Amino acid sequence: MKDSLLQSLERLRAEFSGQLADASDEAKLLEVKTEYLGKKGRLTEVLKEMGRLSSEDRPTVGAKANEVKEFIDAQIKAALEKSKSAAIESELAKDVFDITLPGRPEVLGHLHPVTQILNLSRDLFERLGFATHTGPEIEDDYHSFEALNIPANHPARDLQDTFYLKGKNWLLRPHTSTVQIRVMEKQKPPLRMIAPGTVYRSDSDVTHTPMFHQIEGLWVDEGVTFADLKGVLSLFVQGLFGESVEVRFRPSFFPFTEPSAELDMSCFSCKRQGCNLCKGTGWIEVLGCGMVDPEVFKFVGYDAEKVQGFAFGIGMERLAMLKFGITDLRLFFENDIRFLKQF
Numbered sequence: 001m002k003d004s005l006l007q008s009l010e011r012l013r014a015e016f017s018g019q020l021a022d023a024s025d026e027a028k029l030l031e032v033k034t035e036y037l038g039k040k041g042r043l044t045e046v047l048k049e050m051g052r053l054s055s056e057d058r059p060t061v062g063a064k065a066n067e068v069k070e071f072i073d074a075q076i077k078a079a080l081e082k083s084k085s086a087a088i089e090s091e092l093a094k095d096v097f098d099i100t101l102p103g104r105p106e107v108l109g110h111l112h113p114v115t116q117i118l119n120l121s122r123d124l125f126e127r128l129g130f131a132t133h134t135g136p137e138i139e140d141d142y143h144s145f146e147a148l149n150i151p152a153n154h155p156a157r158d159l160q161d162t163f164y165l166k167g168k169n170w171l172l173r174p175h176t177s178t179v180q181i182r183v184m185e186k187q188k189p190p191l192r193m194i195a196p197g198t199v200y201r202s203d204s205d206v207t208h209t210p211m212f213h214q215i216e217g218l219w220v221d222e223g224v225t226f227a228d229l230k231g232v233l234s235l236f237v238q239g240l241f242g243e244s245v246e247v248r249f250r251p252s253f254f255p256f257t258e259p260s261a262e263l264d265m266s267c268f269s270c271k272r273q274g275c276n277l278c279k280g281t282g283w284i285e286v287l288g289c290g291m292v293d294p295e296v297f298k299f300v301g302y303d304a305e306k307v308q309g310f311a312f313g314i315g316m317e318r319l320a321m322l323k324f325g326i327t328d329l330r331l332f333f334e335n336d337i338r339f340l341k342q343f
C-alpha cells in the first residue's frame with residue numbers, strides 16, 4: 001500500500017512536469033493547476049487514499065505528498081510569472097508604442113492684450129511712486145457725479161450714457177474717477193494714486209464697447225503744478241510708445257478739473273506726416289487730464305488753499321489698439337483665440 005502510493009506520487013510529479021512543458025499560456029497553466037491541486041484534482045485523490053495507511057507509514061507518504069504538492073505549486077507559480085512577462089515582451093515587440101515619439105506639449109496661454117497694456121501702464125506709474133487703489137464697479141450717484149462737481153440735471157451728465165440699476169441712485173460706474181473720491185475720503189494729502197479698473201457706458205461701435213478699462217491717476221500735494229502733470233504724463237506716454245514721441249496738451253473740459261486738457265501724442269506711425277492712424281493730423285488723442293477743481297477738494301474736506309493736484313484718466317483699450325495696431329475695438333471682447341493669439 002505504502003509503496004504503491006509513493007509510486008503514484010512520483011508518477012504524478014513526472015506527468016505533471018510533462019504537461020507543464022506543454023502548457024503554452026496562462027489559461028492552460030491554470031487548467032493544469034486545477035487538474036492536480038483542485039478539489040477533485042489528482043493529488044487530492046491520492047491523499048484520500050492515505051486514510052487507509054497504517055499510522056507507521058503515514059508520515060513517510062504524507063511528507064512525500066507535501067513535497068509533490070509544493071513542487072507543483074512552485075512550478076505553476078514560476079510558469080505563470082514567466083508567461084506574464086512573455087506576454088508583455090511580445091506586446092512590446094509588436095511595435096505598438098513608439099517610445100521615441102515626443103510628448104504632447106503643454107499649451108500655454110498668455111495675458112489678454114488689454115491686460116498686458118494695463119500691467120505695463122501700472123508698472124510705469126508705480127515706478128513714479130503711484131500707489132494702486134481699487135473701488136466698486138457698482139457705484140452711487142454721489143461718487144460717480146455729485147462729488148466730482150457734476151450736480152444732478154447738469155448737462156455734463158449727458159457726456160456719459162450711463163447704466164442705471166434700481167432707479168437713479170445705483171449705477172455701473174462710467175469712469176474710474178469715482179475712486180479718486182473714495183480714496184480722498186479716507187486718506188489725507190499728500191496722495192499719489194492710480195486706480196485701474198472696469199467702467200461701463202451705453203455705447204457700442206468700432207471704437208466703443210459698453211465695458212472697457214481705464215486707469216485713473218491723482219497726485220495731490222502742496223505746490224503740485226501743471227508742469228508736474230506734463231512731466232508725469234510725458235514720461236508715461238514715452239514709456240509706452242518710445243522716447244521719440246512728442247506730446248501736446250489741448251484745452252478741454254471736465255467738470256472735476258480746471259483747467260482741463262486732452263493729451264495728444266505725435267503719430268508714431270507717420271512721424272507727423274499724416275496717415276490713416278492719425279486721420280491725417282499727425283497727432284493722436286491719448287487721454288484726458290487736468291488740475292483738480294477746488295470744488296472737488298471741498299467735497300472730500302481737503303483745504304484747497306493749501307493743496308493742489310492733478311488728475312488723469314486713460315482708456316486702456318484705446319492704448320492697446322494704438323500699441324498693437326488694431327482698428328476694431330470690439331475684437332478685444334469676442335474671445336476669438338485666433339485674434340488673441342497674435343499679441
Ligand code: PHE
Nearest residue numbers: 175177254288289311312313
Ligand atoms: N473721467 C474722465 C473720463 O472718463 C477722464 C478724466 C479723469 C479726465 C481725470 C480728467 C481727469 O472721460
